[in-house]
Amino acid sequence: xxVWVDLTNTAHIYVLRPLVERLEQAGHEVELTARPLxxxxxxxxxxxxxxxxxxxxxxxxxxAKARAAAARVATLTRWAHGRGFGCALAHGSxxxxxxxxxxxxxxxxxxxxxxxxxxxxxxxxxxxxVLVPDAxxxxxxxxxxxxxxxxxRYPGLKEEYHLADFEADRGILERLGLEEASILCVVxxxxxxxxxxxxxxxxLLPRVLRHLSDDPRTQTVVIARTxxxxxxxxxxALQRVVVxxxxxxxxxxxxxxxxxxxxxxxxxxxxxxxxxxxxxVFEGRMGAVDxxxxxxxxxxxxxxxxxxxLVKKPPFDSGSMQRRDPDDLLRMALPWLDGPGAGAPGQxxxxxxxxxxxx
Numbered sequence: 001x002x003v004w005v006d007l008t009n010t011a012h013i014y015v016l017r018p019l020v021e022r023l024e025q026a027g028h029e030v031e032l033t034a035r036p037l038x039x040x041x042x043x044x045x046x047x048x049x050x051x052x053x054x055x056x057x058x059x060x061x062x063x064a065k066a067r068a069a070a071a072r073v074a075t076l077t078r079w080a081h082g083r084g085f086g087c088a089l090a091h092g093s094x095x096x097x098x099x100x101x102x103x104x105x106x107x108x109x110x111x112x113x114x115x116x117x118x119x120x121x122x123x124x125x126x127x128x129x130v131l132v133p134d135a136x137x138x139x140x141x142x143x144x145x146x147x148x149x150x151x152x153r154y155p156g157l158k159e160e161y162h163l164a165d166f167e168a169d170r171g172i173l174e175r176l177g178l179e180e181a182s183i184l185c186v187v188x189x190x191x192x193x194x195x196x197x198x199x200x201x202x203x204l205l206p207r208v209l210r211h212l213s214d215d216p217r218t219q220t221v222v223i224a225r226t227x228x229x230x231x232x233x234x235x236x237a238l239q240r241v242v243v244x245x246x247x248x249x250x251x252x253x254x255x256x257x258x259x260x261x262x263x264x265x266x267x268x269x270x271x272x273x274x275x276x277x278x279x280x281v282f283e284g285r286m287g288a289v290d291x292x293x294x295x296x297x298x299x300x301x302x303x304x305x306x307x308x309x310l311v312k313k314p315p316f317d318s319g320s321m322q323r324r325d326p327d328d329l330l331r332m333a334l335p336w337l338d339g340p341g342a343g344a345p346g347q348x349x350x351x352x353x354x355x356x357x358x359x
Contacts, residue, residue: 004087087105132152154328161328161329170252274316
């Protein structure tokens with residue numbers, strides 16, 4: 001079957017790459033489209049998978065975002081027409097569900113943050129299937145039209161699936177000039193371009209960086225989303241702070257690091273899976289996944305930089321990770337792969353776990 005996958009943010013590459021690779025191993029033909037945003041195109045080029053870059057991001061404002069989305073939908077419709085796609089998949093794309101509905105392509109939308117109201121109000125109604133973690137209760141999704149057989153909830157975190165084959169690359173420390181004896185802190189900036197944040201940067205993050213810089217035991221790597229954010233961090237002229245300008249293996253940094261402070265979502269959850277203490281400075285409405293991680297003691301909200309616990313953690317142990325089989329997620333995401341009528345929504349089997357480590 002020919003399958004279309006649309007990637008509109010850097011994190012979506014890491015979420016969907018295992019599914020794409022399994023599709024191709026099974027003999028399906030997968031075509032990727034991408035929207036330039038953050039390090040999305042760089043990460044795709046590092047992966048080496050053929051892809052087509054279409055459109056641009058409209059920024060944080062609603063009118064510009066709407067104009068950019070309309071232009072991209074029109075271009076994607078022309079691109080996808082006549083390509084014979086049997087189904088389509090995206091994680092958070094606001095464009096694929098519209099095009100797929102126009103062209104009659106069965107499609108699935110995935111997400112794990114339920115308060116992107118404008119996005120989900122469109123995507124959930126136009127998609128044939130809505131795939132979310134089971135931490136998100138159905139009552140939070142009914143307003144978007146995700147109900148009944150259309151809604152499928154998978155066990156655990158998406159990161160437990162896309163990190164299933166993960167092994168840390170210790171060479172990342174040397175490449176960035178980091179000393180293993182230091183307390184390694186990994187900081188992620190806010191997705192200020194998201195509509196639900198309205199362009200707001202984290203007011204707490206500069207204070208966190210100054211606090212870390214004042215502690216001679218620490219070295220900090222800031223994973224910025226945009227060049228403007230990287231420029232702003234470098235303008236602070238802090239000590240022992242590295243701001244990579246190219247895409248880096250953030251997952252290895254998290255695994256080998258001692259502290260993570262993040263204003264986003266995916267990096268928080270990767271830290272929780274990889275066993276690294278993580279504090280959130282996210283300023284949007286808290287989602288159900290973060291609520292669950294806080295209840296489990298795997299995530300903490302940071303109110304003051306002084307509350308950070310700056311100590312060396314035990315060495316990373318990949319055997320302690322909670323891992324889940326991406327094949328299970330793929331079966332839930334694309335029930336059409338086995339032919340007409342296969343895998344009706346809501347009928348996916350119970351996923352199996354690859355291994356069970358400490359949580």
